[in-house]
Amino acid sequence: MVTRRxxxxxxxSGVVAQALRVGAQERSTLQLKPxxxxxxxxxxxxxxxxxxxxxxxxxxxxxxxxxxYARAGHDVLCFSFTPGDSQAIADAHHMPLERLAAxxxxxxxxxxxxxxxxxxxxxxxxxxxxxxPESYISFNRILAAENPDVVIGMWPxxxxxxxxxxxxxxxxxxxxxxxxxxxxxxxxPPGGEESSQLFAPNRWVDVESxxxxxxxxxxxxxxxxxxxxADYEMCTRFRGREYGxxxxxxxxxxxxxxxxxxxxxxxxxxxxxxMNLAHDE
Numbered sequence: 001m002v003t004r005r006x007x008x009x010x011x012x013s014g015v016v017a018q019a020l021r022v023g024a025q026e027r028s029t030l031q032l033k034p035x036x037x038x039x040x041x042x043x044x045x046x047x048x049x050x051x052x053x054x055x056x057x058x059x060x061x062x063x064x065x066x067x068x069y070a071r072a073g074h075d076v077l078c079f080s081f082t083p084g085d086s087q088a089i090a091d092a093h094h095m096p097l098e099r100l101a102a103x104x105x106x107x108x109x110x111x112x113x114x115x116x117x118x119x120x121x122x123x124x125x126x127x128x129x130x131x132x133p134e135s136y137i138s139f140n141r142i143l144a145a146e147n148p149d150v151v152i153g154m155w156p157x158x159x160x161x162x163x164x165x166x167x168x169x170x171x172x173x174x175x176x177x178x179x180x181x182x183x184x185x186x187x188x189p190p191g192g193e194e195s196s197q198l199f200a201p202n203r204w205v206d207v208e209s210x211x212x213x214x215x216x217x218x219x220x221x222x223x224x225x226x227x228x229x230a231d232y233e234m235c236t237r238f239r240g241r242e243y244g245x246x247x248x249x250x251x252x253x254x255x256x257x258x259x260x261x262x263x264x265x266x267x268x269x270x271x272x273x274x275m276n277l278a279h280d281e
Contacts, residue, residue, distance in 0.1 A: 036206040036245075038068055039253070040150045040182055047074040047149040051186075052170035054129060054154060054162035056084040056108030056121060057221050060228050062152055062186040063115060063214045064207025064236065065249050069150075070116025071210065077146060078112050081124040081166055093223060103222065111220035115213055129165035136172050143173040148181050155185040155252065157197040163188065174254070184251040187239075189231035201250035204243040207236060211247055 040047050049069045059078040070076045084104030090097045112119045153170030154163040174183040219225040236247040
């Protein structure tokens with residue numbers, strides 16, 4: 001019997017026949033574990049993996065997948081559009097905004113370093129993020145300079161305005177690249193302003209092997225670590241049951257069979273007047 005986990009792992013790498021072979025093998029031994037590969041691993045080389053978040057702790061939403069990439073020797077970079085300057089969190093902890101921003105950024109850098117990544121913050125501000133032609137073109141250039149193989153962005157259908165903005169900026173950068181790298185949206189935990197709307201995953205990653213490393217990295221966030229971990233554990237446990245393992249993270253891969261050649265775009269680098277798809281050979 002082909003398990004759900006085996007089927008989606010094999011579909012993600014485009015090897016349907018492998019799912020049938022694994023199913024046959026599972027009938028002969030109960031000890032065989034289904035395959036679970038990281039997105040892009042089929043390239044068989046060192047990958048550049050980029051996470052695009054709105055805040056200095058947003059990488060926690062897919063920390064297990066990022067940690068697995070880093071552990072496998074891939075180059076992992078986390079972006080934050082804002083420097084941790086949340087007035088609401090500053091008020092809750094009775095701290096000056098500048099001190100809070102410095103502490104959250106320091107914690108974010110420590111957390112990403114723990115799982116083998118690094119954090120780079122950009123020039124927008126909490127609850128004041130903007131999505132406009134200038135922001136698009138600026139981030140398009142920033143991401144293009146990294147020459148990524150895999151990019152993970154924030155799911156834009158949710159209540160948090162910063163997350164929506166970060167998701168749209170990352171998605172536009174994928175379009176502007178000609179859709180040349182793999183692009184995924186990650187999930188945010190249910191409840192409150194981070195609740196994802198209409199999130200129907202088509203890709204899962206088993207993160208049990210980095211469970212304790214992920215916890216250590218999340219808990220490096222000295223002010224918000226405990227609630228972040230509680231949400232993360234609940235969500236990954238649910239997705240693990242769905243996928244057929246103990247803990248998993250879920251993603252939506254945006255898939256295309258073509259690429260953007262961009263002829264006739266009236267405002268190059270800003271907006272798209274329509275997609276001009278040419279099928280890959």
